[in-house]
Amino acid sequence: MPDSPSGGEKTELPTPKRIEDARKEGQVSLSMDLNTGVLLVVGMCGLAVLGPPLTEAMAGIIRLTLTDLMYRELTIGTTIQVMIITMAPVGGWVVALALVIMVSGLGLSIAQVGLQASGKPLIPKLARINPLSGLQRLFGMRGLMRFAFSLIKLCLILVISWMVLKADIGQMIYISPEIGLRFAHDAHGLWWLGMKLSLVLAGIGAADFMYQRYQHVQDLMMTKQEVKDEYKQSEGDPHVKNRIRQIQRQMAQKRMMQEVPKADVIITNPTHVAVALKYDKEKMAAPVVLAKGYDDVAQRIKAIAAEHHIPMVENIALARALAKEAEIGKAIPVTWYQSVAEILAAVYRLRKGPG
Numbered sequence: 001m002p003d004s005p006s007g008g009e010k011t012e013l014p015t016p017k018r019i020e021d022a023r024k025e026g027q028v029s030l031s032m033d034l035n036t037g038v039l040l041v042v043g044m045c046g047l048a049v050l051g052p053p054l055t056e057a058m059a060g061i062i063r064l065t066l067t068d069l070m071y072r073e074l075t076i077g078t079t080i081q082v083m084i085i086t087m088a089p090v091g092g093w094v095v096a097l098a099l100v101i102m103v104s105g106l107g108l109s110i111a112q113v114g115l116q117a118s119g120k121p122l123i124p125k126l127a128r129i130n131p132l133s134g135l136q137r138l139f140g141m142r143g144l145m146r147f148a149f150s151l152i153k154l155c156l157i158l159v160i161s162w163m164v165l166k167a168d169i170g171q172m173i174y175i176s177p178e179i180g181l182r183f184a185h186d187a188h189g190l191w192w193l194g195m196k197l198s199l200v201l202a203g204i205g206a207a208d209f210m211y212q213r214y215q216h217v218q219d220l221m222m223t224k225q226e227v228k229d230e231y232k233q234s235e236g237d238p239h240v241k242n243r244i245r246q247i248q249r250q251m252a253q254k255r256m257m258q259e260v261p262k263a264d265v266i267i268t269n270p271t272h273v274a275v276a277l278k279y280d281k282e283k284m285a286a287p288v289v290l291a292k293g294y295d296d297v298a299q300r301i302k303a304i305a306a307e308h309h310i311p312m313v314e315n316i317a318l319a320r321a322l323a324k325e326a327e328i329g330k331a332i333p334v335t336w337y338q339s340v341a342e343i344l345a346a347v348y349r350l351r352k353g354p355g
Helices: 016-024 032-066 076-113 131-139 141-172 179-219 224-235 238-262 296-307 316-325 334-352
Strands: 265-268 273-278 288-294 312-314
Touching: 032 076, 032 179, 141 179, 238 273, 238 288, 238 296, 265 296, 265 316, 265 334, 273 296, 273 316, 288 296, 288 316, 296 312, 312 334, 316 334
Parallel strands: 265 312
Antiparallel strands: 265 273, 273 288
């Protein structure tokens, strides 16, 4: 496995963020050999479709040149007119073929890397002109793989060319008094040879594309520490997040404790649970929970209640139920209206005293 500059072993696959950052830097898996091979196939198919009308248009120019134009007086105006009339059909077919190839090349590139506009690859970097870096690229693994693919392409082109020529050599020696038939025969033979070679190059390009994808993933491999660091950057440091949550809980408890002195009664468990309730019949439809908590928090609630002389009532079942079901700042559940009402009525009677 490749090692990172920091010394860690790159054993982890690149994360989506790592891949996206590389795309923004212009690092994508693009096979130019695949583009070249496929575009050659498209070009040969385009010639097969557009070749006959293009040939006919060019033959028309030759016929016109050797017949009518031989007896016509040419001026600057008539020459321009003749050129436009004669060259327009040829130019139209050539432009159509060029558009087909251009659109195919653009679509193939987008299919490989997607749409990603980035100007960063155009920014000059000293590493690109460093002789040592150039030698490493030339004689490194990538340089060897490019050399191997080039050698394979050359050998296959020579072999395929020889096989085609050897098989068709008898037909190629074709003598005919008709120049048109001879031209058509030779053109078809050259086109068939070109198509076979284009298909071979497209196959090599497909293999090169698979290698480029593999090499791209290898280049973006990450160490375990890099994955952790990226997670911290994207999701936040867990220690910091825990500290923030702890501070938030402390602040919430502080605000809650500030509400305890306003309570009418504290319902306890008696030691592990405490719930502070308040009821104002003019402002509230039902008693509201001002504070609640377990263990240490419950003890703090009881201590504050004792300082402010707030009555505390021990009711194990009710205290547990309210601590579990009720929410701070909201009214108690309807289920416990009757039990809480009885307790509040007793507290109010105690406050009024005898009589």
